[in-house]
Amino acid sequence: MALSLVAPQPKYTASPLIELSDRAGRERLSDSAVRAFFNIMDKWCVPDAKARILLGGISNGAFYTLKKGQGAVLDEDRIRRISYLVGIFKALNILYSEELADKWITLPNKNRIFGGDAALDYLLRGGLPAFQTLRRLLDARRGGR
Numbered sequence: 001m002a003l004s005l006v007a008p009q010p011k012y013t014a015s016p017l018i019e020l021s022d023r024a025g026r027e028r029l030s031d032s033a034v035r036a037f038f039n040i041m042d043k044w045c046v047p048d049a050k051a052r053i054l055l056g057g058i059s060n061g062a063f064y065t066l067k068k069g070q071g072a073v074l075d076e077d078r079i080r081r082i083s084y085l086v087g088i089f090k091a092l093n094i095l096y097s098e099e100l101a102d103k104w105i106t107l108p109n110k111n112r113i114f115g116g117d118a119a120l121d122y123l124l125r126g127g128l129p130a131f132q133t134l135r136r137l138l139d140a141r142r143g144g145r
Contacts, residue, residue, distance in 0.1 A: 020076040030074045033082045034066050040089045043102045046120065053124050056081060077128070084131035091138035113137065 018025050041051045052063045056077055066072055074082070092101040105120045113133065114122050123130050 020079055023073065026076065026079060027073050029079055031069075031071065033074060033079055034069065034072075036086050037082045038067060040085055043089070044105050044120070045102075046106075050120065050124060054081065054085065056127075081128065081131060084128075084135050087135045088131070088138060091135070091142050094142050095138065111137075 018029070020026060037051075037055070040046075041054075046054070048063065048067075052058050052060070055063070058066075058078075062072070088105075089101075092104050095101070096104060106118045108114075108116055109119055110116060119134055123134060126133070
């Protein structure tokens with residue numbers, strides 16, 4: 001008699017990935033992403049000119065339309081940028097007290113990635129690849145690696 005091995009069925013299934021190239025998905029996410037972005041910018045005390053750069057170089061008019069909450073649908077790049085910023089914000093608040101977490105992004109940092117500059121300056125110079133690197137760094141610190 002042959003034994004057959006059967007893998008146990010998981011109790012939970014992964015949530016389906018959101019397809020950011022799909023306008024309907026972006027419409028669903030945009031309002032909450034915009035609110036999260038501006039809440040984070042307020043907590044970090046980021047001036048509007050720098051916040052515009054973090055969004056990928058958005059124009060003044062489009063930026064202030066978003067800030068007024070007038071329901072614009074974000075493109076894939078902006079949703080991705082905000083997603084990274086939310087992850088960075090969350091990781092900082094896990095790692096540090098609320099006060100330090102909110103200041104950390106603007107404090108000079110001796111980590112060689114930042115070269116003595118603040119993490120915010122690194123994000124402003126490096127664009128999306130810098131967002132990814134900072135998120136990975138903080139997630140690794142959070143995980144104890």
